[in-house]
Amino acid sequence: MSFSILLVDDSRITRSIIIKALKMAQIPIKEIYEAANGREGLEQIKNHEIDLVFADINMPIMNGIEMIEKIYQNEQLAYLKIIIISTEGSLERIKQLKAKGVEGYIQKPFTPEQIKETINEVMKNGITN
Amino acid sequence: MELQTELNFKLSQIFSEVMEKFAFMFTDPTTKEDLSDKVNNFSSDIIMAEMNFKGNIKGTLSIALPIYMALEIGINALGIEADQDAEKSCAQDALKELINVLCGQVVILLAGREPVFDLSIPETHIITKNKWTELLKDKLSIPFIVEEYPVLFKLEILS
Numbered sequence: 001m002s003f004s005i006l007l008v009d010d011s012r013i014t015r016s017i018i019i020k021a022l023k024m025a026q027i028p029i030k031e032i033y034e035a036a037n038g039r040e041g042l043e044q045i046k047n048h049e050i051d052l053v054f055a056d057i058n059m060p061i062m063n064g065i066e067m068i069e070k071i072y073q074n075e076q077l078a079y080l081k082i083i084i085i086s087t088e089g090s091l092e093r094i095k096q097l098k099a100k101g102v103e104g105y106i107q108k109p110f111t112p113e114q115i116k117e118t119i120n121e122v123m124k125n126g127i128t129n
Numbered sequence: 130m131e132l133q134t135e136l137n138f139k140l141s142q143i144f145s146e147v148m149e150k151f152a153f154m155f156t157d158p159t160t161k162e163d164l165s166d167k168v169n170n171f172s173s174d175i176i177m178a179e180m181n182f183k184g185n186i187k188g189t190l191s192i193a194l195p196i197y198m199a200l201e202i203g204i205n206a207l208g209i210e211a212d213q214d215a216e217k218s219c220a221q222d223a224l225k226e227l228i229n230v231l232c233g234q235v236v237i238l239l240a241g242r243e244p245v246f247d248l249s250i251p252e253t254h255i256i257t258k259n260k261w262t263e264l265l266k267d268k269l270s271i272p273f274i275v276e277e278y279p280v281l282f283k284l285e286i287l288s
Contacts, residue, residue: 013202017206088248090244111150
């Protein structure tokens with residue numbers, strides 16, 4: 001199975017590092033879409049079939065938390081798997097995000113192995129659910 | 130060990146680890162005297178990034194380095210050729226992301242993994258040689274050499 005992945009991060013550098021990590025981790029990729037903030041992320045979700053979203057929290061215009069809330073308010077998007085990649089490492093923040101429906105959390109800086117492990121966990125949960 | 134010395138030691142560890150993982154660059158410890166000489170050898174502008182954090186501790190993190198170094202980080206990450214138009218924004222983007230990653234690690238060092246912090250959007254600006262010298266003299270700044278580039282890193286705890 002290959003995935004259509006959406007990367008939502010205001011840093012072009014980070015989006016590029018995630019793409020490199022996905023390739024190094026040999027994740028089967030169908031398509032990669034990019035967005036620089038939550039609002040652009042929602043547009044991409046509306047326009048494309050996405051399987052997995054990697055999102056940052058701290059972004060201008062619309063942050064990652066607002067975007068996640070809007071995604072899960074829409075029942076048609078309940079299938080969407082979201083992994084947060086953030087500089088923040090607070091356990092309380094991770095708990096809050098998981099309560100909102102986020103399934104994976106990776107703190108920056110990260111390794112390709114961490115990306116691979118988290119995708120395996122998140123997409124496996126998706127299959128068994 | 131004196132508190133500030135111990136904190137500087139831990140901040141230096143964080144800085145080195147993040148540079149390795151994020152930028153694939155290696156850090157050497159140095160002294161402020163050495164750094165003072167090094168910076169005069171660079172014709173490059175100095176760029177500075179600042180970022181605030183607010184939680185049960187409030188403070189500011191800043192980093193200053195030659196713009197060529199920020200550009201090198203950005204170019205390496207993006208895998209692109211240097212392009213004059215893209216240069217400034219690429220360097221700014223790279224430095225903003227670097228300080229963002231550093232800030233995430235620093236707040237864990239200061240407060241552990243439990244509390245939630247509000248992190249500001251990082252800001253960058255070009256600084257003068259005088260401002261660099263001021264930062265160099267600042268007791269809180271920590272000097273590094275990263276792949277020949279002089280770097281100053283500073284944590285200021287406000288409350």
